[in-house]
Amino acid sequence: MLTKKFNKLFSTKNLLMTLELYKKTKGYHEAKELMASGEFLKSLEEGYIPDPMKGFEIAKENGEMRKLAQASVSSKVVQKIISEALLDAVKLNDKSYAFRKGKGVTKAVNRTKDFIKRYRHVAKADVNDFFDSINQEKLLVVLEKVIEDKKIILLISLFLKNGMMKENEWQDKSQGVYQGDVLSPVLSNLYLHSFDEALEKQGIDFVRFADDMLFFAKNEKKAKKNLGIAIGYLKALDLTFGEDKSYLASVDEGFEFLGLRFKGSNVEMDNERFQKKLSDLSQKTKKKSLQKSITFINEYLMGIRHYYFKVLSDKHQLIFIAEHIDEILVKKIALAKKSKEINKKSRFIQILVGLHDLEHNTKEEKQKHAHNLIIRAYESIAMAKPLETAEKKMQKKKSSFLQEQIKSSEIILNRFGLYISLSKGKIVVKEYGKVIQTSPINWVTRIIVMTKGVSLSANLILECSKRKIDIDFIEKSKPYAQITYYNVVSNELHLKQLDLKNSKKGFKTAKAIIKAKMKNQINLVKYYARYRESKQVDVFEKLERSIEQMEGIAKKMKEAKDVPALMGYEGSLSVLYWKCFGLIIGEKDFKRETFNAPDAINQSLNYGYAFIYHRVQSALLKTGINLYHSFLHSSQPNKPTLVFDMVEVFRQMVVDREIISILTHGTELNSNKGRLTKKSIKVITENIQERLATPTKWRKGKFKIVTIIDEQALELSHVIKGVKSNFKGFVGRY
Structure with a gap:
């Protein structure tokens, strides 16, 4: 309780001493003269009205603008004196760390570290527009309980109601407290003090730093309950948590707080x-x-x-x-x-x-x-030029190494009669009893069966499941099965996924997938168009016209209100895309065929899609999300339509690009009786493997596409869990 009287709090000596904290602030000299004369103290005692605030904005890290206000130097001095007096007189909750002497961000982090040793789940929450949403009437009720002198309360009320000048316009203040004002931090803590104490009485361990909070619990159910309790107490203060920054998380899964990522003990x-x-x-x-x-x-x-x-x-x-x-x-x-x-x-x-x-x-x-x-x-x-050359050579060597690494880590079985088993820590491939290949199992990341008549030992399957090595099955350019490790998933997560699928946010996710696909289609055509500007002028001009049309469709896609409309735009753009594909490979009459494709080019595309299909499926399975709840494709019995969704993002930059590259570099792709030849399969497989392992620019870095596939699956799971607001599909550069 602040028992000190107004006349004890303010004196000319105290005003001048506090003013020295703002020596470099505009208006310092005028304020000093006024305070030294005693005129300012007299105005405080007889009817002081603060100068209006000056409004301005600064950019947040997310690109949005934060509204701030700046008080005059004399107002800062008065507020500082009141603020210090309140901090000394009022005892706040021990778990509140912002704007307090002896507390601060480092201690908040250390307290969080201590709590996660004892708890395995957290609810993370952030108050929506905290400072601007504080109810002034309710704040005054709080102040009346902690400040004895009504004159001090009146002075604080003047600061709360003080208007703001912004772009030569006067703006009244009827709600909230000014961000950037000296008094606002301590007032915000006082406003949430009853909230802190209510949580304490409920036995909830928490850490609060201003409007950024963590509630700790032994399990997810309790964490959810704690969050619900907090929401209720907050509602009584006319405040709400922001949906985009509030979520449940396990300590092992990780969470963000105060600019840090906590995961396990890390x-x-x-x-x-x-x-x-x-x-x-x-x-x-x-x-x-x-x-x-x-x-x-x-x-x-x-x-x-x-x-x-x-x-x-x-x-x-x-x-x-x-x-x-x-x-x-x-x-x-x-x-x-x-x-x-x-x-x-x-x-x-x-x-x-x-x-x-x-x-x-x-x-x-x-x-x-x-x-x-x-x-x-x-x-x-x-060595400026030699260094540039060396850098390029090292990047080439790095790409080559990564490409060879993925080839050597994947076993491909493409002949009838092969038998694959495990022996003394090695995977052994035999053909009619003769050993034709051995690989240490810790080198292998994937096994791909591409024909009938291949046998696998049960011991190998067991060891692969333990080591999370997937076994993929492809026949006639179609994926038909996959053996992967058993992953226990949460029914609650699947319910969240179903809720998301049927919500506006679910449609937004579908839109993001199509947006990424369209951008990749356009970018791939742009990539090949630029190499034809001087050598194939007629082809270049046709591609340029198609690019313009495709970009027009991509813009119109934003108007889509449902998935059928979305698919309509996607279909229109794809017609143009495949027309461009034919022009690029020199087959102007090319038509895309998906089922029972009669020609080698379509069979090659289908095989390539099958080759990446299982990788996408594996990545999704690892996150625990349901493969049958898709956002874009209609549900189909026994078909993992979510995989169909996610494959859309990677078709162009992984498969289409490599098929074009093979064909435009003079290599023929052939088929016999509806099947690609072994030689063609080998060429396509090696090219796609190399592409998957090639470092690609993405989100301020360079990553292998196999890594990007995993990251995209993880990102989608975070959107489903509510950890992340929106999904953004991978877009390859051209």
Whole structure:
């Protein structure tokens, strides 16, 4: 309880002393003169009205704008005095960590670490538009319970009702508290104090940092109950949780809190924030000199050191940031040297030892690090072109290695009479009793049976299920079976999937799949069109016209209100796409045939789709979601239509691209009696395997397509669970 009276709280001496905290703030000198004269104190006592707030906006990390308000320097001083008095006088709940002395974000993280040692499930929640949604009337009821002097309450009320000037327009304030105001943090904590205490009485362990909260539980059912209780208490305060940021999660599955990803005992920066940290470093030093870059990096690292350095369980992300900083500095040194801005090594060292990085603390360490950076920069200047060549060669070698790795890790059985079994830790393939292939089982990731008359031992199947090695079966370019490991899945997850399928969000997911497919179709045509601009002008012009039409259909697709309409747009675009496909391969009369395809090209496409079908199915199975609840394709008895959905995203950039590549590079694809020849199957298989293993640009990085397939399946499961808002399908670049 704040028992101190108004006249004890405010004095000219206290006002001037607090004003010194805002010495660099605009209006400081005028405020000092007014306060020193005693005029400001007199106005406080006799009828003070604060100056209007100044409104402005800043960008959030998600691209949205956060509305903020800035008070005059005199208002900040008054609010600071009240804020400090309240913080000293009012005892808040121990599990509330924001805007409090002796608390803070690091302690909130450590408390979270402590709780997840005892609990295996959490409910994560974030109040929707917290500061702007606070009910002022209910807040005043709270203040009357903790502040004795009504004059102080009246003063706070003036700040609550204070108007804001934005773009020369006066805006009244009838709801919420201003974000950016000095008093708002402590008022927000007081407003939620009854909420905290109610949870405490219910025996719920939680951690709250402003409007960001975690509720801990022994199991998912209890976590859900805790979240429901919290929602009820919050409703009494006219507040709600944001749907897009509230979810249930197991500790093993992982959850995000305060910019961190908690998973098991591991704590790291969530990937999106980590990528943004790296991007910020690059972007904000891009046009800066070496000296100014180091100044920025020092400020940047101060935040890293004070938070992430203390809370991350594994420092690999920090090491990556340190390496990224080194790369930036090497480029800056090289640029300064080439432009003759700096010529002497001694000057470079003088500047570089001013870097306050995460590892080099002593003077000797700093100098040694500076020397190493200078050597790297000078070498990059001397070997600029050779380095570019070496980089390209290494990337080529990397791709080649990954491609060979996937080939050697997959056993393909394509002849009648083969027998595959397990012997002494090795997979053994025999043909009529003769051993023709052996592979250590820990090297193998997949077995593909492509013909009838192949036998498998039960011991092999058992070991493959233990090691999560899938066995795929393909016949006449169609997948017909798969042996995979047994994965116990949650019925609750399947119900969530069914609910999503029948909701607007489910349609949004279907739309995202079609959007990705359309973009991939357009991008693939663009990719091959650009190589025909000078050599095949007539083909290029036809492709360009089709691209324009396809892009028009893709734009119209946004108007689709249901799945049939969506499929209508998809069908229209696909007609144009296959027309382009025929032009690219030099078969202008080509027609796409899916069932009982009579020609080798269609059979090749069907075989390629079958080849990636099982990979998509495996990826979906691993997430535990139901293969029979699809968003795009109609349900069909005994057909995993969700696999059909997800395969749509990968057809063009994995299969179509490779078939075009084979045909346009002079290799023939042949069939005999409705079946592809063994030679054709071998060529297609190897090309698609190589494509699956090729690092591809996706979401600020390079990933193998097999990895992207797994990530897309995981992303879809996160949308179903409510961990992620929207699904975004993979789009290959051209």
